[in-house]
Amino acid sequence: MADRGRTHGFGTVRIVPLDPAADVDLIHGWVTEERARFWGMADHTREQVLEIYEYLDSLTTHHAFLVQRDGEPVALLQTYEPDADPVGECYEVQPGDYGVHILIGPADGRTERGFTGEILRVLIAYVLADPAHRRIIVEPDARNQKAIERMVRAGFELGPEIDKPEKRARLAFFSREPQERRG
Numbered sequence: 001m002a003d004r005g006r007t008h009g010f011g012t013v014r015i016v017p018l019d020p021a022a023d024v025d026l027i028h029g030w031v032t033e034e035r036a037r038f039w040g041m042a043d044h045t046r047e048q049v050l051e052i053y054e055y056l057d058s059l060t061t062h063h064a065f066l067v068q069r070d071g072e073p074v075a076l077l078q079t080y081e082p083d084a085d086p087v088g089e090c091y092e093v094q095p096g097d098y099g100v101h102i103l104i105g106p107a108d109g110r111t112e113r114g115f116t117g118e119i120l121r122v123l124i125a126y127v128l129a130d131p132a133h134r135r136i137i138v139e140p141d142a143r144n145q146k147a148i149e150r151m152v153r154a155g156f157e158l159g160p161e162i163d164k165p166e167k168r169a170r171l172a173f174f175s176r177e178p179q180e181r182r183g
Contacts, residue, residue: 010069011069011070012070013067013068013069015065016065016066017063017065018064018065018066020050023053023073024046024049024053025046026066027049027053028044030076031076038141038144038167039101040166059084061081061084063078064077064078065079067119067123073105074105075103075104075105075119076102076103077126079100079127082099083097085099087099087137087164087169087171090162090163091137091159096132097134097135097137098130098133098134098136099136099137099138100127100136100138101139102120102123116150117150117153117154120151120154128176134176135174136173137172137173138156139164139171139172140170140172141169142168143168148170148172151172151174154174156172156174157172158170159171
């Protein structure tokens, strides 16, 4: 199901399910760039990326979406239920927790002040539009200071660092209600 909305002079943003076979070239290009090194797929082949996203597509607890702005892909959004994911073994999952991974697409030489913040605002609103989602969980690589700082600017509260098989991560939480914001 696609979600569409206009944002404050930002254009039309749509969030559409990722089609692994149709979108593999785009996603492979994004996740293998040096700037995406913290996604852990820098050395993955096109076929390995396809296999990963076909697997995610087969799950009922994990989903992948392309975020489009005025028809152009600008970000990858992955969502998951923490209690059905290895991260759920690393912290006390609360009812209504909902995990996300966000990869902003390359700027292709263009920079636009406020772009990442606006995309994050749209994605937070999208996830919290479901009343069952009370708190968003992110788990960037603990070495990815830029992502951690971006989440804090977006209103996430920092939680503990955790050890996952593939990385040391920093948990951060965005609660539906400001008074609920704590990890």
